[in-house]
Amino acid sequence: MATYLNSLGRKSTRVCVLGSYHDYFDYVFLPDVVIGSRVIVPFGKKTRVGVVIGPGSCADPKITLKEISVVVDNFPLIPQELLDLCLWISNYYQAPLSTVLKVALPKKYRDSSEPLDLTYPLADPRGSVKQGSDDLLTEPRASASGAVSQSAEVITLNNEQSLAALSITQALGHYQSFLLYGVTGSGKTEVYFEAIAAVIKLQQQALVIVPEIGLTPILLARFKARFPNVHIGIVHSGISDKQRHLIWQQSRANQVDIILGTRSAIFTPLTNLGIVIVDEEHDLSLKQQDNLRYSARDVALMRAHKAHIPIVLGSATPSLESLYNAERGKHHILYLHSKALTDDNLQYRIIDMQNHAYEHGIANVTLDIIKEHLALKQQVLVFINRRGFAPVLLCHDCGLIMDCSACDSHLTLHQHKLICHHCGKNIIKPKCCVKCASPNLVPVGIGTQRVYEYLSTVLPETKMLRIDRDQMQKKRSFETFLQQMTEGETELIVGTQMLAKGHHFPKLSLVVILDIDASLHSPDFRALEHLGQLITQVAGRAGRAQVPGQVVLQTQTPKHALLNILVQQGYSALVKALLVLRQEAILPPFAYLTLIRAEHKVLAKPMALLQIIKNFLAEQGLYVLGPAPAPLARKAGMQRLQILVKSNDRNRMNLALTKLRTMLTSKRLVSNIHLSIDVDPCDLS
DNA sequence: AGCACGCCGACT
DNA sequence: GTCGGCGTGCTC
Numbered sequence: 001m002a003t004y005l006n007s008l009g010r011k012s013t014r015v016c017v018l019g020s021y022h023d024y025f026d027y028v029f030l031p032d033v034v035i036g037s038r039v040i041v042p043f044g045k046k047t048r049v050g051v052v053i054g055p056g057s058c059a060d061p062k063i064t065l066k067e068i069s070v071v072v073d074n075f076p077l078i079p080q081e082l083l084d085l086c087l088w089i090s091n092y093y094q095a096p097l098s099t100v101l102k103v104a105l106p107k108k109y110r111d112s113s114e115p116l117d118l119t120y121p122l123a124d125p126r127g128s129v130k131q132g133s134d135d136l137l138t139e140p141r142a143s144a145s146g147a148v149s150q151s152a153e154v155i156t157l158n159n160e161q162s163l164a165a166l167s168i169t170q171a172l173g174h175y176q177s178f179l180l181y182g183v184t185g186s187g188k189t190e191v192y193f194e195a196i197a198a199v200i201k202l203q204q205q206a207l208v209i210v211p212e213i214g215l216t217p218i219l220l221a222r223f224k225a226r227f228p229n230v231h232i233g234i235v236h237s238g239i240s241d242k243q244r245h246l247i248w249q250q251s252r253a254n255q256v257d258i259i260l261g262t263r264s265a266i267f268t269p270l271t272n273l274g275i276v277i278v279d280e281e282h283d284l285s286l287k288q289q290d291n292l293r294y295s296a297r298d299v300a301l302m303r304a305h306k307a308h309i310p311i312v313l314g315s316a317t318p319s320l321e322s323l324y325n326a327e328r329g330k331h332h333i334l335y336l337h338s339k340a341l342t343d344d345n346l347q348y349r350i351i352d353m354q355n356h357a358y359e360h361g362i363a364n365v366t367l368d369i370i371k372e373h374l375a376l377k378q379q380v381l382v383f384i385n386r387r388g389f390a391p392v393l394l395c396h397d398c399g400l401i402m403d404c405s406a407c408d409s410h411l412t413l414h415q416h417k418l419i420c421h422h423c424g425k426n427i428i429k430p431k432c433c434v435k436c437a438s439p440n441l442v443p444v445g446i447g448t449q450r451v452y453e454y455l456s457t458v459l460p461e462t463k464m465l466r467i468d469r470d471q472m473q474k475k476r477s478f479e480t481f482l483q484q485m486t487e488g489e490t491e492l493i494v495g496t497q498m499l500a501k502g503h504h505f506p507k508l509s510l511v512v513i514l515d516i517d518a519s520l521h522s523p524d525f526r527a528l529e530h531l532g533q534l535i536t537q538v539a540g541r542a543g544r545a546q547v548p549g550q551v552v553l554q555t556q557t558p559k560h561a562l563l564n565i566l567v568q569q570g571y572s573a574l575v576k577a578l579l580v581l582r583q584e585a586i587l588p589p590f591a592y593l594t595l596i597r598a599e600h601k602v603l604a605k606p607m608a609l610l611q612i613i614k615n616f617l618a619e620q621g622l623y624v625l626g627p628a629p630a631p632l633a634r635k636a637g638m639q640r641l642q643i644l645v646k647s648n649d650r651n652r653m654n655l656a657l658t659k660l661r662t663m664l665t666s667k668r669l670v671s672n673i674h675l676s677i678d679v680d681p682c683d684l685s
Numbered sequence: 686a687g688c689a690c691g692c693c694g695a696c697t
Numbered sequence: 698g699t700c701g702g703c704g705t706g707c708t709c
Contacts, residue, residue, distance in 0.1 A: 012709080014709095015709085017708085017709085019686060019687080020686080020708070021686060021708095022708080022709095024709085025708075025709035026709050027709065028709095041709085042709090043708060043709080044687080044688070044689085044707075044708045045688075045689080045708090046687085046688085046708095048708095058709070060709090063709055064709080065709060066709060668705090668706080671704085671705065671706085672704070672705075
C-alpha cells in the first residue's frame with residue numbers, strides 16, 4: 001500500500017484532483033477538513049473537484065501551496081474503507097489515484113461546475129437512516145429485518161445447497177473466500193439467496209457482481225421475487241448517469257440492502273457490507289480492458305478482505321486461478337452437482353472436417369444432425385465467434401486480399417460493406433478487384449451472416465434468428481429475441497458468444513460450435529481454458545430438454561488431446577491437464593504477469609522506450625520477454641510493441657513497477673508515446 | 686486529460 | 698510583418 005504521508009516539509013492538505021492523472025497535489029493545510037470529502041481547488045488556470053486523501057507534507061520549497069477554494073462536504077463522501085480500496089487499486093494496477101476515483105465516483109461528482117448538494121443525508125454509525133430527505137428513495141422500503149421472513153418464493157434447497165449455504169453463513173463476520181463450483185442448473189443462485197437473507201437479517205448489505213447486463217434483467221426478477229420488501233439497487237452500463245448517481249447516494253446513506261451490478265458496482269459505497277458475491281467469476285468481462293485495467297473479481301476479494309467479510313466466487317467453469325487457489329487452501333471450495341444434467345442426457349460429438357464435405361462452413365453431417373433435432377420440435381443453437389459475412393474477401397484472379405489501410409488486419413465482409421473490426425473503418429464493397437479489376441471476388445471463411453444465409457436456404461421452413469452485435473444495434477431489444485426463443489417461437493439461432501450464458505431455453509437440445517480451431521491453436525496460453533469454459537457453458541444450455549442434449553464441435557484436428565480430455569472427462573479434467581502445462585511453462589497461476597505496451601506512429605520510439613523499460617525491470621530481478629510486435633502490430637495507424645514481464649513474486653513485481661513509473665516520470669521518457677501497463681493481463685492480444 | 690507556451694509555414 | 702500548426706511540458 002502506498003503511503004503518501006511524509007514527515008518532511010510543510011504540513012499540507014493532500015488532495016486527489018479529479019481529471020489530473022496524478023495521485024495527489026498538496027494545498028495549504030486546512031485543519032478541519034474530513035478525509036474522503038470533496039473540495040474545489042484551483043488547478044492550473046481552472047478549478048477542479050478533488051477528494052481529500054489525508055494530511056500531507058510538501059518537501060519542495062519551490063512549490064507555493066495554493067488554498068482550497070471550497071469545502072464541499074462535511075463528511076467523507078467516499079468512506080474511508082472505500083478510499084483505502086482505491087489506494088490499493090492505484091498501487092496494484094499502477095494507475096494514478098485520480099483515474100481510480102474517476103471510475104469509483106458517479107460522473108456528477110467530477111464536475112466542479114455542477115451545482116453542489118450540501119444537504120446530504122448522513123448515515124449514523126449504527127446503519128439506520130436519519131430521515132428528512134425521503135425524496136431520495138425511489139420506492140418505499142419496509143424494515144429490512146422484517147422483510148426476510150416473508151419472502152414470496154418458497155424454495156427448498158437440496159442437501160448440497162443447504163450445506164454450501166451453511167458454510168457461508170457460518171463465515172459471516174470474518175474474511176473467508178469460497179469457490180462455489182456448481183455446474184449449470186445446479187442452483188447457485190439459491191445458495192446466494194440464503195447467504196444474502198442471513199446478511200440482511202443482520203441489517204447488513206450484500207454486494208453481487210455479475211459479468212454482463214444481458215444477465216441482469218432475468219437475475220433481477222429472481223432477486224425481486226425472493227426479496228420483495230428489500231431495496232435492491234441495480235448498477236450497469238445501461239442505466240442513466242442520474243439513476244447511477246441516485247443509487248450511489250442511497251447506498252452511501254445506508255438505504256440500500258442489495259446491490260446487483262456489473263464490475264464497476266464493486267465501488268458502491270456500502271459501509272455496512274456483510275457479503276460479496278461474484279457470479280461467473282471466470283468471465284472475462286469482469287476484467288476492464290480500457291482506461292483503468294482492473295479485475296473486478298480480484299478487487300472484490302480485496303474488498304471483502306479489508307471489510308472482514310466472506311466472499312463467494314461462483315461458476316460452473318471456474319478459472320484456473322481460482323481452482324488453483326482452492327487447491328492450495330486459499331479458497332474454501334463448495335461443490336454443487338446438477339439435478340437435471342447427467343452424463344446420460346448430454347452427448348458430445350466431434351466432426352472431423354478433413355473427412356466430411358461441407359458448405360459455407362457447415363458439414364453435411366452437422367446439417368443432418370440439425371435436421372434431426374428440428375424434426376423432434378427441439379431448438380438449435382449455432383455458434384460462430386465471428387460476426388459479418390466472411391472474414392476475408394479475396395480476388396480469385398490476382399490473389400489480392402482486401403486489407404485495412406490503418407491496421408495489420410483483413411477487412412471483414414458484411415452485407416454491402418467491408419469493415420475493419422479493429423478500428424471501425426469501413427468502405428462500400430467493391431464490385432471488382434482494386435488491383436487487377438477482376439470481378440471474381442470470393443469471400444473466404446465464415447461469419448454469422450453467411451451461416452445464417454446458408455441455413456435459411458437449406459432450411460426454408462425453419463424460424464430462424466441471428467444474434468450478434470451488428471444485429472443488436474438495429475433492433476435494440478435483446479430481450480425480445482430471447483423471449484421469442486424462450487417461448488419456443490424461434491427454432492434456430494445463429495449467433496456469437498453473446499448468447500452463451502445465463503439463458504434458459506427449455507426446448508434447446510442441440511448446440512453446434514463452428515470454427516473452434518482458432519482457439520485450439522491460438523498462441524494465447526489462455527485460449528484453451530476459455531474454449532473449455534465456452535464449450536462447457538453452452539453444453540449446459542443443451543442438456544435440459546426432454547430429448548438427450550447434444551453438442552457438436554467441428555474441427556480440422558479431431559484428435560487434439562486436450563479437446564478430447566474435455567469431451568470425454570469434463571471440465572475438471574481439462575483444468576488438471578492445463579495446470580500441469582502451466583506449471584511446466586511457469587505461467588499463471590504459477591507466475592505473475594504484466595503486459596507493457598507502447599504505441600507510436602514511428603516504430604523506433606516505442607522500441608527504444610520498451611528497451612529502456614526492459615533493462616530497468618531486468619535489473620530489479622524480473623524476467624522480461626520482448627520487445628515484440630503486439631498481436632495487432634499496427635492498429636489505427638499506430639505501431640504497437642509490447643514486453644511481457646514475469647515474476648514468481650507478486651510483491652517484487654509490484655515494487656519494481658512502482659519504481660519504474662517513478663523513473664519514467666522523473667526522466668520524462670514517455671512524452672508522446674502511448675504507454676499502457678496491464679497487471680495480470682487476461683488476454684495477450 | 687486539458688491547456689499554455691513555443692518555434693516554423695502561408696496569408697491580409 | 699502576423700495567424701496558427703500541433704510538439705512538449707506542467708498542473709500543488
